[in-house]
Every structure is written in C-alpha cells, then in structure tokens.
Amino acid sequence: MxxxxxxxxxxxxxxxxxxxxxxxxxxxxxxxxxxxxxxxxxxxxxxxxxxxxxxxxxxxxxxxxxxxxxxxxxxxxxxxxxxxxxxxxxxxxxxxxxxxxxxxxxxxxxxxxxxxxxxxxxxxxxxxxxxxxxxxxRVVKDEEEISCLRIGAEIADQALGELLESILVGRTERHLALELERRLVDHGADGPAFPTSVATGPNAGRPGHRPTDRRVEEGDFLSVCLGATYRGYRCEIGRTFVIGTAPADWQIELYDLVFAAQRAGRESLVPGAACRDVDRAARQVLDSAGYTEGLTVLTGHGVGLEIDEDPQLSPAAMGKLDACVPVTVEPGVHLPGRGGVRIDDTLVVRPEADGGPELLTITTKELLAL
Amino acid sequence: MxxxxxxxxxxxxxxxxxxxxxxxxxxxxxxxxxxxxxxxxxxxxxxxxxxxxxxxxxxxxxxxxxxxxxxxxxxxxxxxxxxxxxxxxxxxxxxxxxxxxxxxxxxxxxxxxxxxxxxxxxxxxxxxxxxxxxxxxRVVKDEEEISCLRIGAEIADQALGELLESILVGRTERHLALELERRLVDHGADGPAFPTSVATGPNAGRPGHRPTDRRVEEGDFLSVCLGATYRGYRCEIGRTFVIGTAPADWQIELYDLVFAAQRAGRESLVPGAACRDVDRAARQVLDSAGYTEGLTVLTGHGVGLEIDEDPQLSPAAMGKLDACVPVTVEPGVHLPGRGGVRIDDTLVVRPEADGGPELLTITTKELLAL
The missing domain is CATH 3.40.350.10 (Creatinase/prolidase N-terminal domain)
Structure with a gap:
C-alpha cells in the first residue's frame, strides 16, 4: 500500500x-x-x-x-x-x-x-x-477504496436484513437504531458511518431524523438510514417499509413515486453526466407529481473517507461525474404529520461498457410490509 | 429557563x-x-x-x-x-x-x-x-446544570452496575462497549458522552483506548471508561476490575497506588485550590512510587456541555478552582505489555462547609474481582 x-x-x-x-x-x-x-x-x-x-x-x-x-x-x-x-x-x-x-x-x-x-x-x-x-x-476512487466501500455496503445490508427478520412493533426508534449499530459492528464494521437514523410514523422520511422514543405502530411507515465504516470508508443505505399486513393506498402511491425518482437518478449515473442533471432526473419526478415543497437540497453526494464528500448532486452543482466515483442517490418526500419515504443507495459510476452504475447496497427496494 | x-x-x-x-x-x-x-x-x-x-x-x-x-x-x-x-x-x-x-x-x-x-x-x-x-x-455551573450532570452520572453508574452482573469472560472489548452504550440509552441518556472505552489485559489502563476484538480473559485487568449525556451535559466515570477469583499481588499493589493517587486528587478539590496543586496531589503519589513515565498530561478536567472543558488539572495549568465547578479526577498507570489501572470520577467542587467535593459517580472504588 x-x-x-x-x-x-x-x-x-x-x-x-x-x-x-x-x-x-x-x-x-x-x-x-x-x-x-x-x-x-x-x-x-x-x-x-x-x-x-x-x-x-x-x-x-x-x-x-x-x-x-x-x-x-x-x-x-x-x-x-x-x-x-x-x-x-x-x-x-x-x-x-x-x-x-x-x-x-x-x-x-x-x-x-x-x-x-x-x-x-x-x-x-x-x-x-x-x-x-x-x-x-479524493473524488475518484481506486479499486482498493471501492472494495472497502463494497464490503461496508455488504455489512450494512446484513445488519438491515437481520433487523427486518425481528419483531418491530412496539420497539422505539432509539432501540432499533442501537440494534442496527451493534449489528454493524458484529459484522465487522469499524463502527457506524454516521448516526443511524430510524424514523417511524410521522417521522418517517425526514432526512437525518434523530431517533426518538416513539414506538413502531401498525400502519406506520418506517424509514431507516444507516451505513458502515470499513477501513475508514463510509457507505450509506436507506430504505422505507410499511408496518402491518397491507400498506394503505396513499402509502403505495408515495412509495412508487419516490422509487421512480430514485431509479431515474440511478439510471442517469454515467461518466460525463453533469451532477445537476442527475439531481434533476430524480427531482423532476417528484416535482411533476406536485411535491415541490420540503424537498432536500441534495438528492445525493459522494462518499469515501467522509460520509459527505464531493460531488454534490444538487440543482446548483457544477461539474461532471467521472467513472469510479461513488455517490448516493437518495430522494425522498416527507408529508408533515403523516410521514414519508426515502430510498437511498450507494453506487459507483461505471461506463456502460462495464455494465453501468455498480450498485453497492443491494437490499431490495420492493415495498415490504413487515 | x-x-x-x-x-x-x-x-x-x-x-x-x-x-x-x-x-x-x-x-x-x-x-x-x-x-x-x-x-x-x-x-x-x-x-x-x-x-x-x-x-x-x-x-x-x-x-x-x-x-x-x-x-x-x-x-x-x-x-x-x-x-x-x-x-x-x-x-x-x-x-x-x-x-x-x-x-x-x-x-x-x-x-x-x-x-x-x-x-x-x-x-x-x-x-x-x-x-x-x-x-x-461556562466554567462555573448553576444548580440546574449540576443536576443534569448528576442525573447523567446516575445513568452511567446504573449502566456500569448492570454490566458487572453479567458474564464477562470471553466477550470482546467492542461488545462490552456497545452493551454499555445501549444501557446508557436504556436508562434515559441522550447518548454516550464520548466513545466508551473498554480495555482488557495489556490494554487496561490506557487512556482513551478504543475497544478492539480482544476478549476478556481470566486474570485480566479490565478498565472501563464511560459517560452519559443528559440534556446536553456530559459526565465521566472510569473503573478498573480484575477478572477471576483473586487478583495477583502486582495487581493489588498497582490498584492501591492509583486509588491513593485518585483519593489525593479528590481530597484536594476545594474552592480556591490551584489547579496545578490538585494535579500535583494525585501525580506525586504515582511519581514517588517510581511511575514517572507514561503518565497522562492531565489528571483531570472540567466537564459540562463538552466532555473536555476548562479547567485543566495539569502541571502547567494556571488558575484556581471555584465552587460549583465539576471536574474529573482520573489518574492512571499503564505498564506496556501488562496493562494497568485507571480510576475516574466526576465531582463538583464545593466548600467544606457544604460537605466538601460532591461525588457524582458513586460506583464503588474497591478492587472488585469479577
């Protein structure tokens, strides 16, 4: 080295x-x-x-x-x-x-x-x-660095997968967050990449929500954002679930919308793409459905030795994406009083000849009812 | 407020x-x-x-x-x-x-x-x-601030007490640290006041040791340093234990020495005392026993909204202690390859008329064999 x-x-x-x-x-x-x-x-x-x-x-x-x-x-x-x-x-x-x-x-x-x-x-x-x-x-990573991010993402996927197999109703956001962090370390992480966010009910979908003592209830949206640090490199994954047997119609609609926005962002990750265009691809899906208020400033950002690095995927961002740049794509919608949806992946920009963007966080993005 | x-x-x-x-x-x-x-x-x-x-x-x-x-x-x-x-x-x-x-x-x-x-x-x-x-x-606290520190110290005492009742041999430093942090939150802390330190065997007694995958073994020294944040206020407690039925002679000797140093520091906490004199009181006990190498720079420091505030208790410190100033007293000795002892309390400087220094972290400082 x-x-x-x-x-x-x-x-x-x-x-x-x-x-x-x-x-x-x-x-x-x-x-x-x-x-x-x-x-x-x-x-x-x-x-x-x-x-x-x-x-x-x-x-x-x-x-x-x-x-x-x-x-x-x-x-x-x-x-x-x-x-x-x-x-x-x-x-x-x-x-x-x-x-x-x-x-x-x-x-x-x-x-x-x-x-x-x-x-x-x-x-x-x-x-x-x-x-x-x-x-x-630091923006363009070598394969050694990407390999650390890949292992970190695997660890985060494992921790999240295990949580989904356990009973969730009645447990607090705070406890679920601590449990996730313990599992990250169990699976070999140096530690969490950032404070784990667990948000239930009206809190769900709030960016950067700090866990509270609110307990998971039937019918809630549950959104989780976590990441592992592995050999110093930090990744990020965010998913939203529904608690109970069947999601309500408004939940399915909102989820599908955010999913479509996130997919549009992911699919625009090609070398040479302008950062603002990636942001716009995700953002305009939400915009055109009328969700213009309360959107976050970024729909994604670089990751590496820090959890929030260049490039920034935002309307004002300058610059273009290069191959081997790992970024998050994380649009979301939060409806005050009702909750919301965020979906967040870490991907590496790759040329189409190499198969296009490499998805590091592979937990399913189907809407799971838990 | x-x-x-x-x-x-x-x-x-x-x-x-x-x-x-x-x-x-x-x-x-x-x-x-x-x-x-x-x-x-x-x-x-x-x-x-x-x-x-x-x-x-x-x-x-x-x-x-x-x-x-x-x-x-x-x-x-x-x-x-x-x-x-x-x-x-x-x-x-x-x-x-x-x-x-x-x-x-x-x-x-x-x-x-x-x-x-x-x-x-x-x-x-x-x-x-x-x-x-x-x-x-921020140095001199009001009674409201001290009350937050007192509650934080109670939480840390509880978390530590529960850990001592569990089986320790075979568990890793990392796991014990995570368990302590979970218990802090269980008992109402906003979170840990600083990264919890658990150090076993040759690591024991190292200031600021970051938990590793080393497992607790029979005959080890085990030193633990943790603290709770409560309404923003951060306290600190550190204790050292022996694992097994009976401590070795060198362990008892070293423990008694650090205990004497820590007591000397605590007893010199009076309003008007020079910070360097408090440091000297603790330090000279270790010095005169021949432990001059590898001592930490500080034998204590203020706590409050940050875990490391003024005043500093060190040989070069200027200034005197006032009443209602919370400080740690935390001398220790680490013997490379063998381990060591740290004992750390949070106390509030009080006039003798009010009973002298108020000990916030009340877990016993007897040498426990666990």
Missing amino acids: SEVYAARRTRLREYCNAGGSAAALVSRPANVRYLAGAAPPGAVLLLGRTEERDLLVCAGPTADRPTQERPDEALPVQTLPGVGGDPAVAAAGIAAGQGADSLAVEEHHLTVTRHRALGSVAPRLRLAGLGSAVEQL | SEVYAARRTRLREYCNAGGSAAALVSRPANVRYLAGAAPPGAVLLLGRTEERDLLVCAGPTADRPTQERPDEALPVQTLPGVGGDPAVAAAGIAAGQGADSLAVEEHHLTVTRHRALGSVAPRLRLAGLGSAVEQL
Missing part, C-alpha cells in the same frame, strides 16, 4: 509546484489519512519539495490514543516531545527551517487562531491557500 | 462592551447552546448591543435536522431562506446593517475561509477576537 500513498502525495506535490508553493501543510484528518495511510489525532502531513522531505507530525502524549490504522511505513514520523503543542505549528517551523519560502495550508480547516500561530512561528514563511486540492484528489 | 439564557447573554454583553465591541458572533456549537438553549446544526448566535437585537441565525433547509432541544423562546430566530448559506456570514451582514462597527468573533472556532467570508460581506465591520469568553462563562 505504501506506493499508493506515495503516488497520492506525488500528485499533490505536482499540484503545489504548479501553484508556486514548495511545501504544503495538510491538516484536515480525512486528507491526512488519504495521503499518509492514517491520521492519528491531531497529526498533520508536511508535504515537502521532494518526497524525502514528506513528514507526518504527530501530537505529543496528550493525544497518544492508539488508532487501528498505521501510517505509511515509508513516511517518516515526528512526534512532538512536549505536551499540548500543535503539530501544525511545529510543521510550519520545520518547513521554515528547511528553507521553504511559502507553505500552502488548508484555510477551510485551520482556525484563525491556529493560522495566526503558524504565522508567528515562521514569520518569513508566506502562508498560501491549498484550497480543496486534496478533497478533489 | 428563558431568564437563565438571557442572563448568560447579558453577562457576555457586559464583557463585550467592556472590551469595546458592540456586537459578538458566537459560532462554537456548545457556546451557542449555552447562550441560546439549543444549537441547531450550523446555527450561530448574534449578540447585539442590546437584548432586543440578539438573534439566533439558523442554516437553511440543508441542515434542517430536528433537534430535541428548543432554543430559548424569548430569542428571535432567523432561518436562512437560501440553500447552503453560512449563518455566520449572514449574521455579520445583519450586524453591519444594524450599524455595528465592530464584531467580536470566535477566532479559535472560525476557519480562515469563513473568517474571510465574514470580512467580505461586511468590509466596514472590524472583526475583533472574542477569545474564549463564553468558555470561561
């Missing part, structure tokens, strides 16, 4: 050299992990003018909490001897000491206070902006 | 006026919650020159995730109409529109990018630093 990380750092180095900065300081944890193989708490990556100068700077004993992941072995590590020091400040000092005259930093991650401390420790170092260069490198 | 939040805002307003800033922008979520009663995702508090101008600015539909807490009803709320907007930027615009010439902001929380956006939207507004003024207001 070491070559993978070195190659990623080389790409970033080329970007920085083109932008006129000899050195870069990467502080956002997911970015550090992407480039260094692991992100111990507080650690920053100093990217030097040449590979030999790359350095992972780790915090001292305070933050010395063991992580499961090990950094790239080819990357030198420096741990701060003192206590409470800021690895970013130390790294700026090291860069200045090596004669760098400018350092590109992640201004969207560093606070004003930390940025000022960097300037103080190395007053001759010009602090430039790295922008979201590393986030952009 | 509304008067409580208004009174907190008044205190901050007095501080800002004394510092020469007519308006302040509070963005750190725990600080927003402290002053406004709730912190919807992304929301910021704009503190005006007078109470009538205070305003909670909330993000638009993207972040519209229901929270259980409601903001202070006396506080006007403005929700951004658009999508993806930054409430902090909107608040700066509002302050400028109201004729404020300077705005104190939380430079330790705002990123460089956000700070720059504030400057762009209101170029005539001078951005000053609010420092950690709100964090300092």
